[in-house]
Amino acid sequence: MKNQHLFRVLAVLGTAGLLLGAQPAAAETKATGKPAQVNAAQSKKAQSASAKVQYFVSPSLDDLPNDAYGEMVRKGEAIFYNTGKLAKPYAGNNLNCVNCHLDGGRKANSAPMWAAYVHYPAYRAKNNKVNTLAERLQGCFRFSMNGTPPAADSDVMTALVTYMAYLSKGAPVGEKMAGAGYIKMQKPAQAPSAERGAKVYAANCAVCHGANGEGTKGKDGQWAFPPLWGPDSFNWGAGMHRIDTAAAFIKVNMPLGKGGSLSDQEAWDVAYFMNGHDRPKDPRVKGDIAEGKKQYHEENCRYGEN
Numbered sequence: 530m531k532n533q534h535l536f537r538v539l540a541v542l543g544t545a546g547l548l549l550g551a552q553p554a555a556a557e558t559k560a561t562g563k564p565a566q567v568n569a570a571q572s573k574k575a576q577s578a579s580a581k582v583q584y585f586v587s588p589s590l591d592d593l594p595n596d597a598y599g600e601m602v603r604k605g606e607a608i609f610y611n612t613g614k615l616a617k618p619y620a621g622n623n624l625n626c627v628n629c630h631l632d633g634g635r636k637a638n639s640a641p642m643w644a645a646y647v648h649y650p651a652y653r654a655k656n657n658k659v660n661t662l663a664e665r666l667q668g669c670f671r672f673s674m675n676g677t678p679p680a681a682d683s684d685v686m687t688a689l690v691t692y693m694a695y696l697s698k699g700a701p702v703g704e705k706m707a708g709a710g711y712i713k714m715q716k717p718a719q720a721p722s723a724e725r726g727a728k729v730y731a732a733n734c735a736v737c738h739g740a741n742g743e744g745t746k747g748k749d750g751q752w753a754f755p756p757l758w759g760p761d762s763f764n765w766g767a768g769m770h771r772i773d774t775a776a777a778f779i780k781v782n783m784p785l786g787k788g789g790s791l792s793d794q795e796a797w798d799v800a801y802f803m804n805g806h807d808r809p810k811d812p813r814v815k816g817d818i819a820e821g822k823k824q825y826h827e828e829n830c831r832y833g834e835n
């Protein structure tokens with residue numbers, strides 16, 4: 530599943546004549562078989578301030594036993610890479626967990642699964658209560674996947690949680706780990722601008738994500754480059770719809786293979802531009818959009834503007 534994902538991305542990069550720009554990340558990941566270490570190096574580049582940070586490295590799935598437990602971890606990985614298809618009843622779009630949680634949820638500063646697993650149960654202001662890990666995953670299904678969350682005791686949830694547990698083997702429970710979540714973006718020097726963001730987008734993103742954020746599909750009909758807005762994207766309630774969160778994700782990870790190459794201002798501008806486009810609405814808001822904005826995403830968000 531993992532290799533298929535890499536091949537799909539590489540195949541489309543090849544067609545787009547982009548191999549130079551993006552192949553190194555993928556090729557190194559494959560060659561070393563230790564994606565988390567490569568990722569640590571990449572993230573370090575993106576975060577020169579904390580250049581010495583050593584990130585946690587998850588074990589390889591190759592070491593898994595061939596028993597029911599091993600099967601469940603592999604199933605979780607498969608769902609993580611192919612969510613739209615393998616968790617279809619719960620996914621409202623065709624994104625995959627791995628589209629935002631890079632390298633199978635191993636990449637530091639890309640909300641890695643090994644750091645999340647040891648962090649929950651945790652209080653979240655978003656719903657003003659302590660969330661179990663299953664509830665946290667349900668949130669990503671509801672907003673990022675624009676879908677209907679699987680039950681806590683469903684097969685899909687068991688597989689995903691077992692995969693996460695395996696990735697965090699040896700990680701300290703209850704500690705905030707380096708590389709957890711996203712980097713904290715400093716406020717930009719200039720207020721984010723859609724006009725500047727459009728230019729950043731055209732120069733750095735359109736080649737993969739399409740001139741209109743529509744994404745690019747591979748031969749198998751799956752997204753090779755996922756859409757950034759429109760009907761098959763995350764909805765208004767998603768973390769990625771916050772400008773600061775999107776800017777932090779983009780700064781470290783995009784353009785794919787060249788993470789860290791945009792300035793902070795460019796990352797803020799392109800995040801602001803991206804989230805000013807049409808996308809599925811917030812499923813929590815039935816009535817007044819202004820009320821919804823106040824309640825859910827007042828800050829750092831272009832909630833309801835599109």
Ligand code: HEC
Nearest residue numbers: 612624625626629640644645666669673710763768769774
């Ligand atoms: C469109 C991008 C996107 C997709 C697709 C997505 N997520 Fe997320 N996920 C995020 C963002 C952004 C956050 C951080 C939100 C925040 O805390 O503000 C997050 C947070 C999380 C967290 C908590 C991380 C932490 O450190 O607290 C987990 C666990 C998680 N996602 C799992 C998943 C799983 C499993 C899937 C697939 C079913 C998935 N996500 C799909 C964007 C996405």
Ligand code: HEC
Nearest residue numbers: 551627628629733734737753754755756757779783784785
């Ligand atoms: C070389 C191709 C490439 C370029 C250029 C690129 N991306 Fe991406 N982007 C990807 C791929 C592939 C993924 C999914 C990663 C995965 O599944 O491993 C992705 C994922 C994303 C996501 C999360 C998934 C989603 O659909 O919401 C966002 C947001 C994003 N890119 C924004 C950008 C922005 C903004 C730029 C320009 C600054 C950019 N990307 C440039 C290939 C690219």
